[in-house]
Amino acid sequence: MARLTAENIQRARQLIALYPQSRSALIPILHIAQEQDGWLTPDGMAHIAELLDLDPAEVYGTASFYDMFFTHPVGRHLVSVCTNLACLLNGADELLEHAQARLGVAPGGTTADGEFTLEEVECIAFCGAAPCLAVNWRFFGNIGTDDFDRLVEDLAAGRLADDVPPHGTLNRVRRRVGLMAAGPAPALADGTASEPPS
Amino acid sequence: MITDAAPIVTARIGSPLSWTLKSALDRGAYEGLRKALTMDPAEITQEVLTANLLGRGGAGFEAGRKWGMLAKGDTKYLVINGDESEPCTFKDHMLMEEDPHQILEGVLICAYAIGASQAFIFVRGEFALGLERMTSALNEAYAFGAIGRNILGSGFSLDIVVHPGAGAYICGEETALLESLEGKRGYPRDKPPWFPAVKGLYSAPTIVNNVETMSNLPWIVTNGGAAFAALGLGRSTGTRLFSVSGHVKRPANYEIEMAKPTFRDLLFDPSLGGGIRNDNALKAFVPGGVSAPWFGPDQLDMALDQDAVGKAGSMLGSGSVVAMDDTTCMVRAAWRITRFFHRESCGQCTPCREGGGWLDKIMRRIELGQGRESDLELLLDVCDNIAPGLGWPPQKTTICVLGPSIPSSITSAIRMFRDEFLVHIKEGACPFGR
Numbered sequence: 290m291a292r293l294t295a296e297n298i299q300r301a302r303q304l305i306a307l308y309p310q311s312r313s314a315l316i317p318i319l320h321i322a323q324e325q326d327g328w329l330t331p332d333g334m335a336h337i338a339e340l341l342d343l344d345p346a347e348v349y350g351t352a353s354f355y356d357m358f359f360t361h362p363v364g365r366h367l368v369s370v371c372t373n374l375a376c377l378l379n380g381a382d383e384l385l386e387h388a389q390a391r392l393g394v395a396p397g398g399t400t401a402d403g404e405f406t407l408e409e410v411e412c413i414a415f416c417g418a419a420p421c422l423a424v425n426w427r428f429f430g431n432i433g434t435d436d437f438d439r440l441v442e443d444l445a446a447g448r449l450a451d452d453v454p455p456h457g458t459l460n461r462v463r464r465r466v467g468l469m470a471a472g473p474a475p476a477l478a479d480g481t482a483s484e485p486p487s
Numbered sequence: 488m489i490t491d492a493a494p495i496v497t498a499r500i501g502s503p504l505s506w507t508l509k510s511a512l513d514r515g516a517y518e519g520l521r522k523a524l525t526m527d528p529a530e531i532t533q534e535v536l537t538a539n540l541l542g543r544g545g546a547g548f549e550a551g552r553k554w555g556m557l558a559k560g561d562t563k564y565l566v567i568n569g570d571e572s573e574p575c576t577f578k579d580h581m582l583m584e585e586d587p588h589q590i591l592e593g594v595l596i597c598a599y600a601i602g603a604s605q606a607f608i609f610v611r612g613e614f615a616l617g618l619e620r621m622t623s624a625l626n627e628a629y630a631f632g633a634i635g636r637n638i639l640g641s642g643f644s645l646d647i648v649v650h651p652g653a654g655a656y657i658c659g660e661e662t663a664l665l666e667s668l669e670g671k672r673g674y675p676r677d678k679p680p681w682f683p684a685v686k687g688l689y690s691a692p693t694i695v696n697n698v699e700t701m702s703n704l705p706w707i708v709t710n711g712g713a714a715f716a717a718l719g720l721g722r723s724t725g726t727r728l729f730s731v732s733g734h735v736k737r738p739a740n741y742e743i744e745m746a747k748p749t750f751r752d753l754l755f756d757p758s759l760g761g762g763i764r765n766d767n768a769l770k771a772f773v774p775g776g777v778s779a780p781w782f783g784p785d786q787l788d789m790a791l792d793q794d795a796v797g798k799a800g801s802m803l804g805s806g807s808v809v810a811m812d813d814t815t816c817m818v819r820a821a822w823r824i825t826r827f828f829h830r831e832s833c834g835q836c837t838p839c840r841e842g843g844g845w846l847d848k849i850m851r852r853i854e855l856g857q858g859r860e861s862d863l864e865l866l867l868d869v870c871d872n873i874a875p876g877l878g879w880p881p882q883k884t885t886i887c888v889l890g891p892s893i894p895s896s897i898t899s900a901i902r903m904f905r906d907e908f909l910v911h912i913k914e915g916a917c918p919f920g921r
Contacts, residue, residue: 307648309562309605310689315670316653320612341670354672354833356654357612373574374777374809375732377823411656411827412574413613416732416807417739426615459615459651462622469635470605470644 292336297321301340306467311341319352323457328359356410357426364399364406366444367456368392369423372409375416380433384420385409387434391441404445406456427453490744492718495726496702497742500585506620508627511588517633519705523596524641526708531600535704537712539724544568544659544697545776545805547793554601556684558692565603566688567594568664569610569617569698572656573776574827576807578728578740579698583610583617586702587624591647593701595633596708598645601694605646608698609664612652621649656831660887661695663833674833675887699728719745723792729753733772733809737761743791750774751787754810767812771903775804777824778892780879781899800879816919817907821900822850828893839890842873846897858912863901870894 293301300321304314315337322333329352331345338345352358370388372381385396388407392400396409415421418430422437429440443449454461504510511517523531536551557563567590571579582590590608598606610618625647628634636644655673657663662676665688687693703725707715716724723746731753732738741759743752750772754760763769771781780801782789789795796803811820829843849866852858867877874881874891877898881891901908910918 307646310669312670313650313668316667317651319653320651351670351672352653354655355612355652358653372823373827374773374820374823375575375738377820378733378809378811378815411830412572412576414571414577414580414611416575416577416730419732419738423613426613428616459612460618460622462619462626464622464649465626466629466635468605468646469629470646472636 291326291330292332293322293340294325297325298340300463301337303464303467305341307464312343315341315343315348315351316355319348319358320457320459323358324459325457327365327455327457328362334360362399362403363456364403365455366405366424366453367426368405368407368441369410369413369426370396370407371411371413371415371419371421371423373412375412376420379419381420384422384432384434384437387437388422391438405441424449424453425456426459490747492726492744494742495706495715496582496586496589496699496728497740498706499589500581505585506587506624508588508624508631511586515709516588516705517592517631517639519708520592520595520633521639523599523708524639524643528600528602531596531708534707534712535600538703538707538715539712539722540700540703540707540715541723541793542697543699543703543727543806545573545778545802547803550696550700553684553696554597554694556682557601557694558685560692562604562689562691563602564688564691564693565594565598565601565606566661566665566668566683566693566695567606567608567698567701568659568661568695569608569614569621570652570659570664571611571614571698571805572659573778573805573807574824575730575732575773575809576776576805577730577732578806580611580614580617581740582698582702582728583614584620587621588628589702589705590621590698591624591628591634593704594647595638595645596704597694597696597701599643603645603694605648607648607650607668607688609650609652609658609668612654618649618651625649655833656827657833657887657889660889663887664695665693672833674835675889677886720747720790720792722794727791727806729791730805730807731760731810732807734764734767734769734812734815735760735762735810736764746790746792746795749788749790750782750808753791753808754787760808760810763810763812765812767814770811770813770815771817771899772811773807773809775802776807777809777827778802778888778895779804780895781903783903797880802880814919816854816917817900817904818850818854818911819917819919821896822847822854824896825850825893828889832889836885836890838873838884839893842869842890843893845869846893850897853908853911854917856911856915856917858908860912862912863905863908866897867901870898 399406421430658673663673667673683693829847
C-alpha cells in the first residue's frame with residue numbers, strides 16, 4: 290500500500306502553495322492519491338496527513354464524506370449509471386438492470402477480473418442525452434442496452450484508452466504556473482500535456 | 488425563434504474549438520475585461536445593478552446587490568460555484584466545457600469590481616472534461632497576460648485557482664462549498680448571523696457567484712447594464728439558459744430571453760423543446776430543478792419570469808424544466824426525487840437526515856405495492872415536520888434549504904395525482920407496470 294511517489298509529493302506541494310491555508314489542498318491531493326493507486330489507501334491518506342499536518346482521522350473523515358473517493362479497491366473502470374429523474378423518464382432503470390446482468394455484479398460490486406465496478410449515481414448533469422452514464426467520469430449519452438454492451442467490449446479491449454483513463458485520473462491537464470499576482474512568476478516545470486485531448 | 492434577442496452566454500458555443508484561447512479571441516474574448524480595467528470598480532458594480540442581473544445559481548438574488556454587501560477588509564475572496572448538481576440542470580456543465588474563457592473573463596471583471604485578493608473556481612468533481620478545459624484555459628489566460636501580475640498592463644493583479652470538488656450535492660449550497668474549499672466535509676454553516684459576504688472563506692468577506700452569472704459579465708460591461716435590462720421584463724432581465732429534459736423531443740440547453748416566452752414555448756416550440764415525445768399528453772412538469780414544486784399543463788402559459796413563478800408557488804430555481812408525459816408513474820418519479828434528497832442529506836439536521844429516510848421508505852413501499860391507506864396522511868405529516876405549513880418558499884427547520892426542499896415532489900404528487908397513490912395502495916401494485 291502506497292505512500293505518494295516523489296513526483297506526486299511535488300505535485301502536492303505545488304497545490305498547497307496555491308491556497309492561503311494548506312488544508313484547502315486536501316481534496317485536490319486526495320484526487321492525486323486516487324489517481325496513483327485507483328483508490329485511497331490507508332498509507333496514502335496517512336502520508337497526506339503528514340504533508341498537511343493533519344491527523345489521519347481528519348483526512349479519512351473528510352474523504353469518506355465525498356462520493357468520488359473510495360477507501361477500498363475498485364475496478365479499472367468505474368461505470369456510473371445515472372437513474373435520477375431525466376434518466377428515469379428515459380429508461381434508466383432498465384439500463385441499470387441490463388448493466389447488472391451484463392457485468393454480473395450489483396451496484397457497488399466489482400467484476401472478478403477487476404475491470405469494472407458498477408454504481409448507481411445521482412444526476413451527472415448530462416440530461417440532454419438521457420439515459421446516460423459515466424466511465425471514470427467520462428460521459429456517454431443516449432445509452433441503450435446494445436450501446437452498453439458495445440461500450441463494455443470497447444473498454445475491456447482497451448479501444449477507448451485515449452478517452453477514458455484508468456479510474457482515479459480526473460484532470461489530465463496540469464496547472465503550469467503558481468501564484469503570480471504578488472511577485473515574479475514561478476514556472477512549474479513538469480513537461481506534461483497542457484491541452485486536453487480533443 | 489420566440490424572441491429575436493441574440494444569445495449572450497452561448498454566443499461562441501458551436502464555433503470550432505470554442506474552448507481554446509485562439510477561437511475565443513477571434514470572437515471577442517477579453518474585450519469586456521479590457522474595457523472594465525479602464526473603468527472605476529464602482530462603475531462596474533453600478534452597471535451590474537442597472538442590468539439587474541439575477542444570480543443564475545438557483546436563489547436568484549441580484550448579483551450587484553450581493554457585491555454591495557461585501558464587508559470591507561484587506562483580504563476578500565471571490566468564489567465561483569461550478570458545483571452544478573441540482574438534478575436535471577446541465578447548463579454550467581456546458582459553459583465550463585465549451586466557453587471557459589468567458590467564465591475566466593467574468594471572474595476577472597467581478598474580482599476587479601469587488602477588489603478580490605484571489606479567486607477560486609469550484610468545479611464539480613465529476614466534470615472531468617470541464618476541469619480539463621477550465622485548467623487548460625487558465626494556463627492559456629496566464630500566458631496571454633489576462634491573469635497574474637499587472638493584467639493586460641493595467642496594474643491590476645489577480646490569481647485564479649481551479650478547484651475540483653469530490654462528489655456531494657450539498658456543496659452547491661454556498662456555505663457548504665466554502666467548507667469543502669477549506670478541505671472539510673461539506674457541512675452548511677448556520678446563517679444568520681454570518682453570511683459569506685461578511686464571513687466567508689477562511690472567515691474573510693467572500694462573494695460566491697454562479698458560473699452562468701459570471702458568463703454574463705463580459706457582455707454587460709461591453710454593452711452596458713441598460714442594454715441587458717432592456718431584455719426580458721420587470722425584474723427578470725437579460726437572457727437565461729434553460730436546461731430542458733425529460734419527455735421532450737429535443738432535450739437540450741436553450742438560451743432565451745427571460746420573462747417573455749412561456750413554459751409552453753420552452754417545451755413545445757419547434758426550435759426549443761419541440762413537444763412531447765410520441766406526441767403524448769403532458770402530465771406535469773418541474774419548473775426549476777427537482778427542489779421546486781411541480782406544475783400541471785394548466786400552468787403552461789405562465790411566463791419564464793422569476794417573480795411570476797414564485798407567486799404561483801414554485802421557483803424558476805436553477806433553470807431546469809423537466810417534462811413528464813402521461814405514461815409516467817408519478818409515485819415513482821416523486822420517490823426517485825425523494826431518494827435523491829435522502830442520499831444527499833449531509834446529516835447535520837435531524838428533520839432532513841431522519842425525515843428524508845422515512846419519506847424514502849414510505850414512498851418505496853407505496854410504489855412497490857405495500858402501501859397502507861394511512862400512508863398519505865403519514866407522508867404529509869412527515870413533510871409538515873420538515874417544512875411546517877407546507878408553503879412555498881418553505882419554512883426552515885434546518886441549517887440549509889436541502890431539507891425543506893424534500894417535500895416538494897411528494898406534496899406536488901399528492902396534490903395533483905392523489906388517485907394514483909390510492910390505486911397503488913388498493914391494487915397493491917404500480918399500475919404502470921413496474
